[in-house]
Amino acid sequence: MEQRKLGSTGLAVSAQGLGCMGMSFGYGPADQDEAVATVHRALELGITLLDTADMYGPHTNERLVARAVAGRRDQVVISSKVGSEIDGTGAMTGRVNGRPDYIRRSIDGTLERLGTDHLDLYYLHRVDPEVPVEETMGALAELVTAGKVRHLGLSEASAASIRRAHAVHPLTAVQTEFSLFTRDIQTNGVLVALRELGIGFVAYSPLGRGFLSGRIRTPDDLPEIDFRRIAPRFLGENFDKNLRVVHGVVELAKEKGITPAQLALAWVLAQGQDIVAIPGTKRRGYLEENAAASAVELTAADLAALDQVAPPGIAAGDRYPAPAMAYLNG
Template identity: 40%
Template structure:
């Protein structure tokens, strides 16, 4: 499994970052690791603009250009949605299609270390979905099975069919619901790593996004309930409170949030997105931050008192804790 100092590429942006800029961001993250450690690189079949495979093609091109880095990265890819759609489809046919497409786009440049269905399909039992993944794993399509956006009970059911290596859920001071805590606790019990995506609240917790106009047209976040004008105004209180703590600690608010997610357990891996080398190194440095008991309690008090408004995703996404 990868070292906990990890990063992920930015996704669903209306305009892609320059390739060389993205490549330097990946290299910076890997080069910052201790000898022998691996970076958790997070991708998706649908992470390109307009749900394209551009993200995978970028990853493949990186490893074509820098083949020596392939063994120093742990590649996790999400799929299992209907092609060019956000609707889950865990039928055996679609999962196989998704896995095969991912490998096709990687072009043999990097072994697919872990595959996971992005969301739980209510029409297919988790037992059947994991059994399908286990079959593909045994065929040599990838090495580890993951789960994403699932409840603690669903994780437990899936793990009974085949050991789950990683469960990916959203974790940040902006998103720390009871469901989240239950998954983290269950994963620890089962020996499953937790990949916490969006530890910076999709950038909101950095304090640089204060109104919808601060987000580019076409950016996926413009469609999220928490990034509407009234909810942003209300929710900015938690940003102010965390920023005050970060200043006392002499770290950035972003680093404070990443370090807090990491402090939730040795099995918890924060995966902040980055397409800039400077930002990647800043994120990696957050993994060295330690909190005193008083500091940790102060952050937790801010989170407990925060009355976060707005759902994580639009209503048409359905139940993301299935």
């Protein structure tokens, strides 16, 4: 698979990584043996970037990644995240915590769970509105100096926060949701800032949380315990409006002889060589389908047709419930 550089700090990864969250969290039950086999297949296909976070589980996803890469640590770039607060009992509090003491404590747990002495890329999961980003970034920079972390990033940060953080320590990557349904970075100054500063971009949920795969036709297609059942884009009239957009993507994919997921992923990858996508899956079949999107070439006419079907702002409904929306673009 094609390799791309994330920013100007020397980190090279596969153009597609693997989002591991759904193997443990958010999208209903998962077969752990199949999840491990999916990671192994990803490595066989040349996928080198594995994305996790301490909050996924909490903690269980990092352990699963460790199990999957045992004996293969030198073949992968592992990214994890910190800042979605987990209390002393291992439970999520629903708050964001960017305090330096919390950052310093959290990294050791992440390294232990991942079974490694260093993390390749460490993101601040959300910017804490009560802590200056410079203070949080200073603590993260200490981890680089200590050799516990190689590269630093932010997730769902505003252009202003990106600039302030980068002034403290060079950022390698910024991770934000980005797909035909979610194109905020193209209009809110984030992509402009990244390219001006030489920071790479990692697109999570490039398939619109599975909507753009064309496989979700009704909310009943979602598992009973699934984050999307409370996500506004999958509720009521919003679902119906978004499904009409998906129908347009499905038709364009048929014309090209590929799947809707491959078309949606190819669109993300076509937005720049500084962009890496991390579609998530817990099954080898979907992984192989996604990986094949890297070979899809989109013409100017294809891109124009997609812009007509899914222009910026077309998605109905917010990405998250209201409490989580408050921490976006922080």
